[in-house]
Amino acid sequence: MGKVLMIGAGGVATVAAFKIVQNQDVFTEFMIASRRKEKCDELVKAIHDKGYKADIKTAQVDADDVEQLKQLFNSFKPELVINLALPYQDLTIMDACLACGCNYLDTANYEPKDEAHFEYSWQWAYKDKFEKAGLTAILGCGFDPGVSQAYTAYAAKHHFDEIHYLDIVDCNAGNHHKAFATNFNPEINIREITQKGLYYENGKWIETDPLVVHQDITYPNIGPRDSYLMHHEELESLVKNYPT
Numbered sequence: 001m002g003k004v005l006m007i008g009a010g011g012v013a014t015v016a017a018f019k020i021v022q023n024q025d026v027f028t029e030f031m032i033a034s035r036r037k038e039k040c041d042e043l044v045k046a047i048h049d050k051g052y053k054a055d056i057k058t059a060q061v062d063a064d065d066v067e068q069l070k071q072l073f074n075s076f077k078p079e080l081v082i083n084l085a086l087p088y089q090d091l092t093i094m095d096a097c098l099a100c101g102c103n104y105l106d107t108a109n110y111e112p113k114d115e116a117h118f119e120y121s122w123q124w125a126y127k128d129k130f131e132k133a134g135l136t137a138i139l140g141c142g143f144d145p146g147v148s149q150a151y152t153a154y155a156a157k158h159h160f161d162e163i164h165y166l167d168i169v170d171c172n173a174g175n176h177h178k179a180f181a182t183n184f185n186p187e188i189n190i191r192e193i194t195q196k197g198l199y200y201e202n203g204k205w206i207e208t209d210p211l212v213v214h215q216d217i218t219y220p221n222i223g224p225r226d227s228y229l230m231h232h233e234e235l236e237s238l239v240k241n242y243p244t
Contacts, residue, residue, distance in 0.1 A: 030054060169217055
């Protein structure tokens with residue numbers, strides 16, 4: 001995998017960029033593109049300030065605009081596009097990847113701008129298009145979804161003959177004593193916790209009002225935390241791949 005183009009320059013993109021430059025034997029050419037090129041340049045400076053010698057290109061692009069994306073992809077010719085922009089932009093980036101022959105990877109599934117609702121159906125509809133183009137599209141490669149799915153697959157392969165019931169519990173370990181703060185995009189975080197909860201039981205989906213199902217959970221090495229049932233995209237992909 002020689003050339004990789006990453007779209008986004010926020011918190012998650014910063015983590016990914018450092019990981020990419022730590023693996024320059026795999027990623028030989030690297031570009032960071034975002035709506036504001038200066039954010040990309042600031043990220044490159046932070047990487048160089050940490051002592052990494054990587055030659056990183058930067059570019060400005062509006063990820064809502066398929067034609068702009070296509071121009072950028074055709075110019076740089078990446079083998080892989082890593083989408084760390086906003087979930088609203090998943091489909092435009094996937095369209096540009098199909099048009100330009102680029103493989104695709106993201107961390108969060110698509111949601112429309114005008115509704116606090118996300119699900120995989122919009123992106124799963126692209127499966128045949130990517131297969132026919134001979135391209136790979138890997139969805140949900142963040143922490144959740146991503147790590148939570150990898151843990152489930154590992155458990156299913158190495159520890160269990162069948163899985164009949166799965167709880168995913170997740171919390172942040174720190175406490176900064178502020179009323180509200182997020183560790184990713186605040187708007188997406190708010191949309192996530194205000195949409196309806198969802199879980200799968202006895203072969204059907206059950207929907208709840210937002211944050212009405214509460215549990216006190218004691219997390220290992222962290223302690224007790226107020227926890228609430230939410231919808232999250234790995235529920236859909238896990239039910240699809242582990243139908244029991």
